[in-house]
Amino acid sequence: MDRGCVIVFLALFTLSDAASQTVNQELSDIFNELWKLDVNRMKAGTDYNISLQGKAGYIPQGSRSAVDHASSPLFSLVDETKLSSITTYARFMKLLDNYERSTGVAEKVTTDEVTENNSFLDAILETTVMKRAHQYLVNKGKSRSDLRQFKSQLYYIWFRLYHRDRNGGEDSSGFEHVFVGETKFGREIVGLHNWVQFYMQEKQDLLDYKGYKSTHLPDEDDHVLNVQFSWHGLIKPVASAFVGVSPEFEMAIFSILFLTSTEKTTTAVVNLDEYQLEMVVHRQGRSIGTAYPKLLSSNSRHM
Template identity: 50%
Template sequence: MAQGNHHLDEADLSELCKALWKADKNRLVPGNDYRLDLQGRAGYVSLGKDKAKDYAQHPLFTFVDENHLHEKPTYHAFIALLDNYETATGICETVTSEEKAENSRFLDAILHTEVMEIAHPFLVKKNLASADPRQFKWQLYKIWFDLYGRGTGNDSSGFEHVFVGETRKAHEVIGFHNWIQFYLQEKRGNVDYLGHHARRSRSRPDEEDHLLTLQFSWKQAVKPKGSSFIGTSPEFEMALYTVAFLLGTEHSSKYRIQVDEYRFDLVCHRSGSHIGSTYPMLLESNLPV
């Protein structure tokens, strides 16, 4: 399929991101639907839990209105997927028929949202997706849920890496860029929030920020620095990340995005025809609001 000029794509993607942000009706409201306790600024970490100092004695999420997680169809369908994976790399995944059905139900749910109804025509116009909704759903399935090898065999997928998270060599967390997974894992005692990475232009991030860079441990492995949207809907992240992936032609792509008060680089790594990783990287200094 045809690919455009990268700088044109970057401008187009930034404009699309603004439209998706505005259309994200399922985004949760900080201070109302959830509350954060950012606590201390994270320190430098050499991989290994014993070397990670905890600058946050309490959980990151002090409250989440779980009615949203169960009553919003896209959230409910998303959460059903989070326990479908063996998170250690090097162990082949087995996908059951029920898990395939859950993947399909999740895609059906997001495809009926305003966010995806903006992203799909954008991709069609760019000649990067079929106008046929069934073909587009199949394309999404292959990009996100088809298995590929990260450590060995079919041990990974785009969805697992980006939204669920993986561990490598027992001491390193890779991927894991989703706030819902973070909250649920923290609630179960599997995630230990270690602190935030502040912007240079501020002494600390704001607890109402929708984009944060965090440090945490998970299953005894450490994520020294990972950026995630906070409070955004699953469909917003799926739409934005899918478009970034399909716009890119190189093994790795990076797009400078400005939306609302947030300035960030949207990073996307390919694994052949699948998403290897994609995430927002909050810039240290933001433009004035």
């Protein structure tokens, strides 16, 4: 297994935290199936490289400044030819400029953007990852077997607009929050849990990686770390995201977690490959409000 296929940007957790939580074996099993089916996952050292550099300091939530402990970007290499040649990535990247960054500003969705949303869903539904996720949800009685109905279900939970800031119009969606990122009240970064968006924003000099945050010195081959960054002049002390995985993999696991629970906030501890993660999904009505992983430990540390 290529450990470079996944990075998790995360908050700090101790071994006792991991040991105190019960692993959801059923979700672990299906997520590992999807992991093995994710043929579009990028390989660290081949398809992308990261540069960890210095250790970032403590920054309170809402702070606008941070000492920069990384003079270079986090991503020192990404094979953009591969990104653009894989249909799901190519269609995913077309969606990243479709949103107003600030909450409180009503989104205006054009017919072209609706077409792009549908084209992206069409692409991921053709992958083995999403086909297996669909089958699992049908077997659980959470989705219909008809593919068109499943696509409509995914559209609603990910792309339906809703109010995040009650002072404005419909200003947010699950997709925007999780994969694109938003700024709230002009004071803080919310969301932005996707590695491709992180890289693209970094490339445009809109996002500045400030360094890693962890209790131990990370190994770039380990690819499990805490990071800090600024985006459009705001600081995010810690963010969490997979890196290297395909868009369909993330859509699949978070859709499963969302649809198999009715809780306002759903958390589940899973063993995924060699990592133990706490998966978090928060609902906004019948749509996704946010979704992200938290690293509890790697197998080498909790075994």
